[in-house]
Amino acid sequence: MVHSDRVEEFFDELGRRGHEPLLDRLNATGRFEVLGGERTDEWLVAVRGGYITVTRGGGDADYVLRGARHDFDRIIHGDAGSVAALVRGTMTLSGSNAHVRFGLITRLFAGAPDSRRVWVDDPRLVAEGQQDREGAAGGTHG
């Protein structure tokens, strides 16, 4: 299927991350509206205490990030910057205080999960990360 692409994989992966210390300050739920041709795919991404929950579909949110699938794809894979997409107008962000959170929101699109954990210099988190991974391996994701 055309739409079973890197954007889908990204949101799947997002829900399996466990604790993301660099999202501790983002206590908010976002609705990601991904536009492609005739259809719009939606994901709800809730972050609480650095833990991410992802739900497919719409719902109430503190902020809404909306853009073409192509643009999401480029941002997720680091080919384009999310700030540039916003200034260019290919992506829109709405919701009260949404822009104040924007820097933290863009962290959802950060690089590979392993590097994310490693670049916070805290051995306690590395240990926690190993537990997360072990937990995920034994879980039902897949």
Added chain:
Amino acid sequence: MSEALGQVTILDGNSFVVSDAAGDIEATPTDPTGLFLYDTRYLSHWVLTVNDERLHALSVDDVQYFEARYFIVPGEATVYRDAQLSVVRQRTMRNGFEEELTILNHGEDAVDLVVRVDAGSDFADLFEVKDAQGKKGKRYARVEDDQLILGYQRQTFHRTTVVTASGPARFDDRGLTLTTHLEPRGRWMATIRVEAQILLPTGENAMPRWRQGHDHLERDLDALMRSTPKLECDWQPLKDTYRRSLVDLAALRFSPRIAGGQSLPAAGLPWFMSVFGRDSILTSLQALPFVPSLAATTLRVLADFQGTRRNDHRDEDPGRILHEMRFGESMAFEERPHAPYYGTADATPLFLVLLDEYERWSGDADLVRAVEYEARAALKWIDEYADLTGMGYVAYQRRNLETGLENQCWKDSWDSVSFRDGRLPGFPRATCECQGYAYDAKVRAARLARQFWGDPDYADRLEREAAELKARFNRDFWIADRGCYALALDGGGNQVDALSSNIGHLLWSGIVEEGEKADAVVGHLMGTEMFSGWGVRTLGEDEGRYNPIGYHVGTVWPFDNSFIAWGLRRYGYKEQAARIAAGILDSAQFFNGRLPEAFGGYERALTRYPVRYPTACSPQAWSSGAPLLFLRTMLGLEPSGDNLVVNPALPGGITHIELLDIPGRWGKADAFARERSEADTQHALHPQLSAGPG
């Protein structure tokens, strides 16, 4: 009054208008005149005529930074005749600007007037103005419901300038015309508004609105001035410079949407009216005892936009603090990497330095806890990503070969790092001051880890690493036969041996070994090769690339000197610190109290006045911050627990300074400095302070 009838600039944060003395704008593609907001020129043409005649300036009044009043009369400036008409053009920043026109008829006859304003915009990106590039999108002009809309669209990137008038006006796509009949002694008034807009595909105008219009701007300035410490002293120029600095810092504050109603300093007019990591951090440090709120916003915004991945176009790494964020077209289409651009080697350690210093002043432990992970990521960057040669030093080498910065230290021009004989070193380059910042960052982060993050093991490790770095640095950078530290190590680990002001920052960071080495560094800084009489030159006079008006290779930078003086104080060289403070503060008199970005490195005795650097930015945030840091240094202000310690050392020529209501974790505190006795005066420095220009 403006100093001469040249260009007139008014500003509000990162919005500014540059016009001629009559208020007209006739921009060429390459000069920074016009109305600019968020790195885009919204007006490049704005010319007033009355009955087809241009007007010329009698005088300009720019009492407030956000407002100018032009007194103008019809006719050419060269042939003066008694004007029957006079025009007052009052311009105030407001989402663009607002212009109130008043025409007075001094004659005995009634007159019919046709008042015409020609308007146009090239919507140039600031980088296009800097580098003269062409446009890729479409410009348009159309009249709609009593307004003229000038627009520019490139795909979804849409910017408009909307011109409206308070009274009846005829609009066409090149401007507007107002007509009136004026009786003898009559007066006519009209207000024209120019609003700059960022249009989203939804039609929403996303231009941030903050302190709009005269009343808001005035209240905002009053509030800032009331909240800052009061200065009393017996040398009036210092009081003038202090006030000018606070007003300029107020003027340069801006509030992009990402700052959530808080503000941070734009770096400098006209080229750097945006968020800069290094400039924001250093300005916030300078201003901590005066405007501590700048530090809080700067830390939060820089933390939020910390790098998250490897990206060569943006020179981004995980944990790296940004260099520059822009909001114009070239950034939006990634023709330029400023979305944000991360090519800086010093902003990351300096971020940690500011975080610690901010807590020591403010007691804001919440922020230190909130950004713990960003701080840890920054420390990780220093060890993992910045150590490009594996020698344990912070080094830089751009990965964006097209538009990235070659030199990623504060001296970021291409020729700023050189050997004594003028050769340029290879990459990666590890400049000395970055090692100092990294050392200081680790020492300070250790305190934060122990006191706020509950991680004593990490604190121990950081302290051990800092001590190792200091030992390594003093071995590898020290040039024994010259008695100074190398400016840098090149990619092969060779000492880049030019004598530069960078070694002054080492004292501030504490990485210099006490005793012989510190004495030698101070000897160089205060020697004739480096010290011009006004301040310390960026590069020593005897170096191959020395040029007294070379941007980073011989000029004197007030901000650079303010950190050097702070460093001298740290190591106990009080007199030398006071001498530098006096030299730079004295120079401010020649610039109406407003220190420019840089001035010429000529010997003071030779020129007797500081020679203006041709394209210096002014006002510039860290130049405005310099007098504040000099005050801190002269007074010897240092937080100690919940108290403020005062340990003054004044330069010759100033006998007393009082700084009242210094904000901090102690509430408000006062600092008094008085020259102690006649005996001291005898041994004081040569009087350095002049009676001023003229």
